[in-house]
Amino acid sequence: MRRQHISSGSPFEAQIGYSRAVVAGDWIFVSGTTGFDYATMAISDDVVEQAEQCFQNIAAALREAGASLDDVVRVNYVLPDASLFEACWPVLRRHLGRARPAAMMVSAGLLDPRMKIEVEVTALKPG
Template sequence: MSRKLISSGSDFEAMIGYSRAVVDGDYVFVSGTTGYNYDNMTISDNVVEQTEQCFLNIQKALQEAGSDLSDIVRVTYVLPDKTDFEPCWPVLKKHLGQVRPAAMMIEAGLLDDKMKIEIEVTARLTCPE
């Protein structure tokens, strides 16, 4: 199987040199994804709303790759303020509660102060080619 690159159309991808997701073998690697709405390049100032948008962005990339949120095997959450993590738990449970992937949370600064969470996932392909 050849490598497939997936783009969200974000300017950051072209400026920095990365893809929203990469399909390689039976896996989909989704880059750290923030809560930007790429349709209008806006971002909420609410961490819970950003988390929900992260999952919409991740789902879009996974679908283009031939995968789904239910195929996620690993997730990493990065938040500049660790106290923002617990308010996000209901959103995390909504999207991954049945999937229960291996997970990690890191407190670290993000590229833009407007960003309150970044989520990176690895998923298996639903139907490998």
Template structure:
């Protein structure tokens, strides 16, 4: 199977040289994804709303790749303020609670101060989702 690149349409992909996601064999690797709503290029001030939007953006990339959140095997959370992580737990449980992927959380500065969370995932495509 040839490598497939998934784009969100963000100008940063071309400027930096990356893809929103890459499909390679049975795996989908989704880049660190922030809480921008690409339909109107806005970002909420609220970390919980940003977390939910991150996961909506990730879901969209996974579907385009022929996968789904149910296929996520690894997730990494990056937050500039570790105290913001716990308020996000209900949103993370909503999206990934049944899947229960391996997970790591880092505290680190993000590209812009308005970004309060960035999430990246790896998914293994199931037999039903292989395209």
């Protein structure tokens, strides 16, 4: 099975040693993705804005792999503060409402205290 590695250009990928996404056959595994704008390495203080940026980053990786958010079959959400999750629901519904993937949310600390949400997805290439 051929593997393709996709990078977002985030310095975290090189520092830690991972890919934004890995394509293995028809499967696309997108790493936990936070709300950093990788072009500027800026991150909003607002959890909803971070969630939106997460999905922009994930969508870019999926596009490069030949898929879209509509192809997501599994999603995992990690938030240090579980009470902030509900505020993100409209963003999650807007981006994944058609795909309706299997989902899980956990509350756990993240690498950088500025990070308020991290999203990991698995997608199956269309067709």
